[in-house]
Amino acid sequence: MFTKFKAVLTGILALVALPATADEISVTHWGALMYGTPYAVAVDKGLFKLAGIDITGILTSQGGGTTMRNVLSGGLPYGEVALSAVIAAINEGIEVKIVNSGVRTVADLLWVTMPNSDIKSIKDLIGKKASITSPKSVTDMVSIMCLEASGIAVDKVERPALGGIGSGLTALESGAVNAAAILEPIWSSRKDRYRPVYFAKDILPPMTQTVGVTTPAFIKSNPEKLRAIVAGRRAGVDYVFAHPKESAEILAKAYGNVKPEIAEIAVKNMAEIGYWGRGDFDIKGMNEFTRGLRIVGEVKGEIEWEKIIDRSFLPADLRGAS
Secondary structure, eight states: HHHHHHHHHHHHHHTTTTOEEEEEEEETTTTSSSGGHHHHHHHHHHHHHHHOOOEEEEOOOOSSHHHEEEEEEEESSOOEEHHHHHHHHHHOOOOOEEEEEEEETTTTTTEETTTTOOOOSSGGGGTEEEEETTTTTTHHHHHHHHHTTTTOOOGGOOOOOOOOOOHHHHHHHTTTSSEEEEETHHHHSTTTTTTTEGGGGSOOOOOOHHHHHEOOOHHHOOOHHHHHHHHHHHHHHHHHHHHHHHHHHHHHHHHHOOOOOHHHHHHHHHTTOOOOSOOOOOOHHHHHHHHHHHHHOOOOOOOOOTTOOOOSSGGGOOOSOO
């Protein structure tokens, strides 16, 4: 089956195929969240090598800012990073280029409560406590956007910042909060312990969470490597959508801390809603994410995307503006 799949990829990868050279890249929350799935698959199935680059290691980080620093200071050719971290870097006068989109939805984020709770919907959170991870985080901005979209004044819901996802869930179980944020694959591993209050995807339009970035210097010195990375990731995304069960097994092995059966549920859920973008840009989704950053005070004014984006490293069929 894989031989047949590789044949389908030939037309995509032929234009970027090069002698493979060894490199490391950085992916936000590698080993913990779902962003890294296409990379795990592309490494395991040899899709990066087929595209012309040998990715020998994927470095993890606990967030977009760390991934950005890995790219800027560590000599890495590429990182998949939170869009918010890119904007923060640009606001600091750091020159970076976005070469592909990553995750184009917040479908992996939801708020949960305990099974016996009387909280049934987002409107039931009025006068209650629903935790976020930290101020100006994705959970902070998405929770505000969901409340506003549901016609609920933000000050009607107390939103304590409790640190990581685990801290929020601990507070939920102790009764310190009425709802807590959770992400895949943690959600798939704990569905028997909590009940959903609301999924962000059911309230908000698509928004781009992550993008692939590099530096102008690396673009100038190694454009072929960038094309190979972007093409290899795109092939990984296509493979995940075509073979979610096998991809889940690969993810579980690569991460080492996710049970295969849990990975299978999480990957299937994300594949069904097209969680991973193939690389092409959704400008509306990028603007929607930026609107959230503006709400939490991380962005002022409009972002001129065409000054930041470089589409030339995308396969030809993905370069059109959207």
